[in-house]
């Protein structure tokens with residue numbers, strides 16, 4: 001197993017590092033303080049897009065570099081170290097593009113990928129969650145029966161689908177140009193068979209944005225409600241051209257390491273800040289890093305970060321070899337989320353009263369780490385899904401560990 005980056009990966013990592021330092025760092029704290037409705041950094045999106053950061057996972061024939069999981073991890077590690085929101089603004093596009101790249105028909109690729117490629121402000125969203133469908137919108141652990149889970153309906157009418165429903169908590173809801181919606185095409189079937197993916201451009205009549213959510217973290221990365229009222233799209237917008245949940249192909253190509261990569265980057269930022277603070281702040285006649293309990297906290301944080309990063313690189317490496325190992329990816333998600341939240345809280349405490357001052361980045365790290373714990377599925381549901389995978393591996397006589 002070789003974790004050495006290639007020359008091309010190193011070049012992209014350096015580009016991301018410079019972009020983060022020069023373009024994100026100067027605005028990160030002010031974006032965090034602004035209201036959720038006013039703080040979307042369109043200029044940053046345009047600048048990043050010109051450098052290829054918006055379209056990193058598009059295959060070369062569609063104008064990207066087809067970045068694999070390791071390359072994505074290296075870029076997130078740089079961007080999210082400086083600001084998680086700005087990093088997510090770009091990385092959400094990479095994972096959302098994958099639905100069309102891995103799950104779309106040739107006609108859908110021809111129709112949608114050039115739109116993504118050619119417009120510096122073209123962003124994507126993947127609306128699944130609804131007021132009544134949270135963890136049970138997914139099939140990792142649940143397979144919600146008829147009447148539960150996703151209720152946004154898509155009814156076939158000749159050569160069109162008519163869609164009605166309401167989504168909420170949707171990342172890039174108010175900023176995306178293209179949505180990949182999860183809709184119920186068969187209300188008599190469970191989610192695994194009755195839910196399909198529908199590609200719906202934002203400017204389709206009947207699509208509107210409801211409330212924009214005001215959150216404690218990820219302040220510059222917007223989420224909103226999306227309302228669908230008698231929205232009509234041609235049957236050609238059914239992703240993959242067939243009804244039913246997408247195969248795990250779309251989970252590959254980096255999607256499963258996206259959240260833990262952000263968690264570890266923000267934890268690393270928190271630890272760097274805490275070591276610098278503890279190495280300068282004096283109490284009781286010595287710098288506080290020399291007080292045993294502070295030293296032990298910092299050593300524990302360091303250990304958690306190294307362990308989390310080792311898991312992450314291994315999960316990303318596995319993804320590039322044979323497609324994501326779903327059990328390993330879920331374990332990575334769980335570990336990195338819990339570790340990051342613990343590290344961000346421990347390091348905040350090391351700052352004493354300064355830890356809760358709004359002008360200090362350390363409190364932002366904790367808010368971002370907590371928000372991330374809810375942005376995808378929760379780690380509690382990840383644990384249930386992991387145990388389910390373990391059970392099925394055991395029943396199939398497969399080794400538990402990949």
Ligand SMILES: Cc1cc2nc3c(=O)[nH]c(=O)nc-3n(C[C@H](O)[C@H](O)[C@H](O)COP(=O)(O)OP(=O)(O)OC[C@H]3O[C@@H](n4cnc5c(N)ncnc54)[C@H](O)[C@@H]3O)c2cc1C
Pocket residue numbers: 126127128129133134135136168169170171172215218223371374375376377378379380381384
């Ligand atoms: C910042 C942010 C960004 C988001 N972006 C998107 C997006 O782009 N697209 C999208 O579709 N969704 C998005 N979401 C929604 C997110 O996926 C959901 O919030 C998440 O899946 C949990 O759903 P819920 O909030 O309805 O909680 P619920 O599913 O109602 O869960 C509530 C609590 O119950 C627990 N729980 C649930 N089932 C069990 C069980 N069987 N055993 C034990 N505990 C259980 C959960 O862990 C949780 O603690 C986003 C959310 C946030 C906060």
